[in-house]
Amino acid sequence: QSALTQPPSVSGSPGQSVTIxxxxxSSDVGGYNYVSWYQQHPGKAPKLMIYDVNKRPxxxxxxxxxxKSGNTASLTISGLQADDESDYYCCSYAGRYSVVFxxxxxxxxx
Amino acid sequence: xxxxxxSGPGLVKPSETLSLTCAVSGGSISGDNYYWGWIRQPPGKGxxxxxxxxxxxxxxxxxxxxxxxxxxxxxxKNHLSLRLNSVTAADTAVYYCARLGPPITMPRGAxxxxxxxxxxxxxxxx
Numbered sequence: 012q013s014a015l016t017q018p019p020s021v022s023g024s025p026g027q028s029v030t031i032x033x034x035x036x037s038s039d040v041g042g043y044n045y046v047s048w049y050q051q052h053p054g055k056a057p058k059l060m061i062y063d064v065n066k067r068p069x070x071x072x073x074x075x076x077x078x079k080s081g082n083t084a085s086l087t088i089s090g091l092q093a094d095d096e097s098d099y100y101c102c103s104y105a106g107r108y109s110v111v112f113x114x115x116x117x118x119x120x121x
Numbered sequence: 122x123x124x125x126x127x128s129g130p131g132l133v134k135p136s137e138t139l140s141l142t143c144a145v146s147g148g149s150i151s152g153d154n155y156y157w158g159w160i161r162q163p164p165g166k167g168x169x170x171x172x173x174x175x176x177x178x179x180x181x182x183x184x185x186x187x188x189x190x191x192x193x194x195x196x197x198k199n200h201l202s203l204r205l206n207s208v209t210a211a212d213t214a215v216y217y218c219a220r221l222g223p224p225i226t227m228p229r230g231a232x233x234x235x236x237x238x239x240x241x242x243x244x245x246x247x
Contacts, residue, residue, distance in 0.1 A: 012184060014167065047233035049168075056217060056237040057168065068235065100168050104232040108156070108181040112168040 015040065015101055015113035022119040023091045031116045033084040033101030039111055041082035045104035048077060048086045050097050051115075057100060061086060088118070096120045123148040125218050125238035133212075133245050139205040143218030143238055144198075151176040151196040156221040156231035159192060159203045161214040162240075169214075173221060173231045174201060181231070208245045215240040 016034040023029040033040065033048075040046055046064050049057035059068050061077040064084065074089045084103070088095055101113040129141035141159075150157060158173035172192040173181045182190055191204040205212060219234035 043229070043232075045229060045232040049234070056240055057234070058237075059233060059235050062222070062233040062235070102168075102170075102233065104229060108173050108179075108231045109183070110170045110232060112160075112170060114167045 012039075012105055012109065012111045015103060015111055017099075017101060017113040017116045019114075020117045020119065022121055023088075024121045025091055025093065027091050028087060028089045029091060029118060030088075031086045031099055031101075031118070033086070033103075033113050035082050035084075035103055035111070037082060039103040039105040040079065040084050042106070043104045044079065046077065046079055046084040047102045048075075049100045049102065050095075051100065052097050060099075091120055093120050123220065123236045125220070125236060127216060127218055127238045127241040129241060129243070131242060131244060133208055133243060134247050135209055135245055136207055139203070139208050139212065139243055139245075141203045141216055141218075141241065141243070142200050143202070144200045145220075146199070148220075150194050150199050150201065154224040154226060156225070157194065157201050158219055158221050158231070158234070159201075160217045160219055160234065162217070163211075163214045171203065171205075171216075175225065210245050213243065213245045215242050 048061040051057045065077040126144045159171040174192045189206045194201045217240045218238045220236040221231040222235045
């Protein structure tokens, strides 16, 4: 199990959209529609933002959306807000009740 | 509201065993039909899945840690535990416990973490 690949950082101005990619293999991202995304503010526990590629838990704004194509999943944040500045991690089911995380992406609001 | 709380020593010596407990409140480890697990995060680095368990005893481990890790549950105390043997400085991390969804009534369980503890920093140093 190798970590999923995410860009170290992305940035955008308030109101803009940013997209974070998450690349894996056919054994994880490409093999299942079970990608999740987490937001983590400094010193805090991760928070589930997206599960099963594009589903939002109750309370997560619809500005957050997920998608997948082949071995790459994506998280898009629309209408960027100051509070969206955080680290984001993708995660994929990898078979036999295991999961693998990405290396994380820092989102900066300019 | 489900809450998870990790506890244990914050400092462990190299070659010794790291032992952590996660107390679950507002829900039942044995009655809620979910998997439970441990994830860690070295300082300044990304998240790493360690292990997952169902209360009946089914356990699943990260291949890279399998030889050193044991996950268990105590249904009478409603908590789960983690033991990591032969620790080194590379095991220094914030350790999180989490509930893994969806419920086991759905296929391919244990595929996302919907509730997390606040995390506990464990430092391996002499």
